[in-house]
Amino acid sequence: MTSDTQFPVPVTARPSGPLSGAARVPGDKSISHRALIFGGVAVGTTTVSGLLEGEDVLRTAAAMRQFGANVERGENGVWRITGCGVGALREPDEVLDMGNSGTAARLLMGLVASAPFTTFFMGDASLHKRPMGRVRVPLEEMGAKIISRSGGRFPLAITGQSLIPIDYELPVASAQVKSAILLAALDTPGITRVREGKRTRDHTENMLRHFGAEITVTENADGGRSIAYRGQQELTAADIIVPGDPSSAAFLAVAATILPGSDVTLSNIGLNPLRDGLFITLREMGANIEILNLREQAGERVGDLRIRASTLHGIEVPPERAPSMIDEYPVLFIAAAFAKGRTTMRGLHELRVKESDRLSAMAAGLKACGVAFEELEDGLIIDADGTPPKGGGVIETHLDHRIAMSFLILGLATQTPVTIDDGRVMETSFPGFVEMINALGATVTRGRGA
Structure with missing residues (x-):
């Protein structure tokens, strides 16, 4: 259809x-989004097999092209992504339209928080009703400047800054918020730490390791976890089967x-x-x-x-x-x-x-x-x-x-x-x-x- x-x-x-x-x-939609994002900021060319080619993920692919990554689909369905490197995103020429994808929206908000330019985000009617405040709070605590509708809702604009690392405890279990903070930490000097009272999906942590980064995950006795990431590590292209x-x-x-x-x-x-x-x-x-x-x-x-x-x-x-x-x-x-x-x-x-x-x-x-x-x-x-x-x-x-x-x-x-x-x-x-x-x-x- x-x-x-x-x-x-x-x-x-x-x-x-x-x-x-x-x-x-x-x-997998979550892994597909992340494969495009991490491939887009890694050094070298990543090939991705089995990428979900649904509308949500294609929004992320389009955004990564605007940021300067070379993202192409081969005739055999294998995608090739040549990254621009951590800290080397290009200012988009147009507003980023996230459509209905809350995952793309929240993850990319984190990615651009440290970029030295302003990024404008919009989405469809459904996405404009969804709360983005839980992402906005930690990103602003790191130093990003965000202008949005009430509740942090779309459309919004993020002006990236040189960020500072934070030690942040998630008020609500959310893999998307955790991931947004870790993506903001990619080009942030020092150690950024995210604490979660309940364990959430860990695709971002797994993919960071897959692209050669060091990340420390500590399991807590109460079932929660602490994730620590030292920023400004170079990511190296790594092939992915989704x-x-x-x-x-x-x-x-x-x-x-x-x-x-x-x-x-x-x-x-x-x-x-x-x-x-x-x-x-x-x-x-x-x-x-x-x-x-x-x-x-x-x-x-x-x-x-x-x-x-x-x-x-x-x-x-x-x-x-x-x-x-x-x-x-x-x-x-x-x-x-x-x-x-x-x-x-x-x-x-x-x-x-x-x-x-x-x-x-x-x-x-x-x-x-x-x-x-x-x-x-x-x-x-x-x-x-x-x-x-x-x-x-x-x-x-x-x-x-x-x-x-x-x-x-x-x-x-x-x-x-x-x-x-x-x-x-x-x-x-x-x-x-x-x-x-x-x-x-x-x-x-x-x-x-x-």
């Missing part, structure tokens, strides 16, 4: 038979779990211990998920997943698991709608400030499809009897790709079809989603259901 039309493109999922076969989901995105694999894994008779293998999936919370949770609910060919690529744990249809039961998901699966909760809500018993999910404040208020948006969609639930300030409680919900809803996606795909998964196993109001937004993270899941046996079509 392409997004070259300005008009909404409704998409309908109809009750389907079992899914079967093998698939390779698009590359694993499949576990957040994208989550949709196919849930579909294969809830559709009777399904047997699907997903190859080359990133299984970083700070990103595998959904698969752990599904297995606790009774899902039959087998990990095959476990290995390491560019500092990341990777494996293949075989998922077979299972009978699920409700559980209480530990709130402390939320950082390892925060993006997967929408599709976990779908799995819980097919489980027998009560599934309680708390600690999800972060979902209120994603591409949409995902808690409220998911609650509205579940209600339209006949799912019994209680919406909490920080989560959902879903009660189900193990039989398929009625479905039949027309879901407002709020320009949120994860809401769109979650309700299409729901519609594959409900009693009646489920329609989303606009499928174009799926291109931001999972280009070709409809084609891939249909190739496994699903019934997803453009247009409204009957």
Whole structure:
């Protein structure tokens, strides 16, 4: 599905038979963003295989070109990035349009904080509503000058300065804020330290090591970590094979779990211990998920997943698991709608400030499809009897790709079809989603259901 039309493109999922076969989901979005950024400031040429070519990541590629990196896609799908070196970014000729990508926005804000020029940022209507204050605070503490709308919201301008290192404790667990600080530290003399009370995804730390930098990570007895980075180290080009995105694999894994008779293998999936919370949770609910060919690529744990249809039961998901699966909760809500018993999910404040208020948006969609639930300030409680919900809803996606795909998964196993109001937004993270899941046996079509 392409997004070259300005008009909404409704998409309908109809009750389907079992899914079967093998698939390779698009590359990990978090790693793809970082591969472009670090390749763009490293010395030499980095090749990247398996890069996610969704709209969000392509925004980062365009921005790195404006900063002076040579970023090209080869005919074989392998990207070549010749970096400009740490501290050698070029002033962009135009405003950086981040589209819908909060990851690109927050990471690039950190990257330019030490650059000796002013960078202007904008995005789409959804991104302009999202809070950037949690990134702005530490960057200003380091010395960057930022002008923005209230709450640090887009559009905004950052005038880079010679920064000073800081010792910063994250008030809220956020890999994006941590990464923004570490990117600002790249050209900052001295040691910058970030302390996190709850461990968040560590792709930035892994990639810094992969590009030859020294970074110190200290595990705390209370489960938190301290990350220290000495600025102005030279990064050296290093090739990357991007694993499949576990957040994208989550949709196919849930579909294969809830559709009777399904047997699907997903190859080359990133299984970083700070990103595998959904698969752990599904297995606790009774899902039959087998990990095959476990290995390491560019500092990341990777494996293949075989998922077979299972009978699920409700559980209480530990709130402390939320950082390892925060993006997967929408599709976990779908799995819980097919489980027998009560599934309680708390600690999800972060979902209120994603591409949409995902808690409220998911609650509205579940209600339209006949799912019994209680919406909490920080989560959902879903009660189900193990039989398929009625479905039949027309879901407002709020320009949120994860809401769109979650309700299409729901519609594959409900009693009646489920329609989303606009499928174009799926291109931001999972280009070709409809084609891939249909190739496994699903019934997803453009247009409204009957």
